[in-house]
Amino acid sequence: MPTNDYFYTTDPHIATLDGFPIPSSWWSRPYEYAWAILSTYPSAIAADMGSGYVYRPFTDALSATCQEVYAIDNRKQVTAVKRKRPDKVTTIVADFTTPTPLAISSLDLIFCISVLEDVGEKIPLALAEFRRLIAPDGLIVLTFDVPIRDNPIWPGVNLTTFWNDVAAQGLHPVGAPNLTPTSDLLLHEEFGLTCYHAVLSKKLP
Secondary structure, eight states: OOSSEEOBTTSOOOSEETTEEOOTTOTTHHHHHHHHGGGOOTTOEEEEETOOSSOOTHHHHHHHHSSEEEEEESSGGGGGOOOSSGGGEEEEEOOTTSOOSSOTTOEEEEEEESOHHHHGGGHHHHHHHHHHHEEEEEEEEEEEEEESSSSOSSOOOOHHHHHHHHHHTTOEESSOOOOOOOTTBOEETTTTEEEEEEEEESSOO
């Protein structure tokens, strides 16, 4: 499965994550979670950017594998979210489009799962902060909605603009990006959206 591509209906997908049944209304999460969690490893210091001010299972799933996890969200309600492994999760109220309290190059893995579409014009600022935080050999693992038509009901990320922003922030795709989807594209017809995944690094490929 390529690292920078659309999600397809034939891609691996899951019904539960760390024991949490994924609601059917979370149309792309079974695919996003199944793909993103494969990047984890036991010694990793990881961050879940936009972890959710109500419960989302991805932070807990990271803590099942990674050494240490930061749950970062800009809403203070995130501090009330109960964690399965609280000894491994540090919750921080912060806007990741601005400098966060974390140190430079302190993270091995940065995850941002279906959040960039809500960041909008501040995506370059988010990428700049991810670059500041990621270790030299670290990976930035992203998923986000992409519009399939003009004026979708919900916002999406323009792929051409996204990849231009990636280059402008001194980041590099891990593997060549695919911008031409095939017929088995994962779609939400009502919302006018599909979903994309990307892996970025500071290092040149």
